[in-house]
Amino acid sequence: MTLDQAPRILVVDDEPNLAELLTAALRYEGWATSTALTGQDAIRAAIEDAPDAVVLDVMLPDVDGLGVMRRIRAHHPGVPVLFLTARDAVEDRVAGLTAGGDDYVTKPFSLEELVARLRGLLRRAGAERPAEQSVLAVGDLLMDEDAHEVERAGEPIRLTATEFELLRFLMRNPRRVLSKAQILDRVWQYDFGGQENIVELYVSYLRRKIDKGREPMIHTVRGVGYLLKPAAEAGP
Known part of the structure; x- marks a missing residue:
């Protein structure tokens, strides 16, 4: 769409x-x-x-x-x-x-x-229109939402269901800083009682699979949250 x-x-x-x-x-x-x-x-x-x-x-x-x-x-x-x-x-x-x-x-x-x-x-x-395709793309990172498949630079990446949802939220909001509270509410869909370290843990999992051995796409904005952007873009 x-x-x-x-x-x-x-x-x-x-x-x-x-x-x-x-x-x-x-x-x-x-x-x-x-x-x-x-x-x-x-x-x-x-x-x-x-x-x-x-x-x-x-x-x-x-x-x-x-x-x-x-x-x-x-x-x-x-x-x-x-x-x-x-x-x-x-x-x-x-x-x-x-x-x-x-x-x-x-x-x-x-x-x-x-x-x-x-x-x-x-x-x-009559305002909602069907999506024409289900593939998200940020730089060389691709996600097929229907097939639940992810690849970077043509290399398949295997994700757990939670990792997939976290990456999907980041890819639907490229170059946008998302707070831990926003991520908790959207990905986990219930209150973790302030245990925002769960977000840090799963971001670290994603980094190992998405960024390891490559120029990083997932960035931390200290005191604010996380964002995902194409690796070619310099700066946080």
């Missing part, structure tokens, strides 16, 4: 860390994303970019989520809206659906649930 074919998702939340986590998860699904931290920014972004769907926090610092949805729908009447609401805010969920929201998830939520709900909205809206 090329970038111009990928569904465009606008993520609106005033918590920068959560917005970043959501955009990383959606990019992992192959979707194009943009982010807004305020209602006004969300309205401007939606008018300019015409997203295929909006993930919208009900509680924003300037314009509430319902007002944002009304303004966006005035320009793009059919765009699906998935609301993010507080766990105990029943009135927000009722108000959001009554006002025309398509679905909602409550905070805290699992990324898998949010992605599944959003995928359903895109399918019903």
Whole structure:
């Protein structure tokens, strides 16, 4: 799937860390994303970019989520809206659906649930298009997602299921620094109780298989996380 074919998702939340986590998860699904931290920014972004769907926090610092949805729908009447609401805010969920929201998830939520709900909205809206091919490529590193095969410079590399998922997340986000928390949430899909050393361990496994005897592709950004990029690119 090329970038111009990928569904465009606008993520609106005033918590920068959560917005970043959501955009990383959606990019992992192959979707194009943009982010807004305020209602006004969300309205401007939606008018300019015409997203295929909006993930919208009900509680924003300037314009509430319902007002944002009304303004966006005035320009793009059919765009699906998935609301993010507080766990105990029943009135927000009722108000959001009554006002025309398509679905909602409550905070805290699992990324898998949010992605599944959003995928359903895109399918019903006809915005999700099938992928044309399942091969990821970063430099001389290739991954066939359907066949679960990996090779670098034409040499096959055997990975465990967890190593494969970790590499897939890195390859779906090339040149992008991913934090240990993001990797834990996406690859392991449950809370390790802060045991982020599991990420370090599996990154070391991958390095032995991907980078050993070759110019490295997996890089550590101290205090931040990890990124993968073609070996020809100099610098971290």
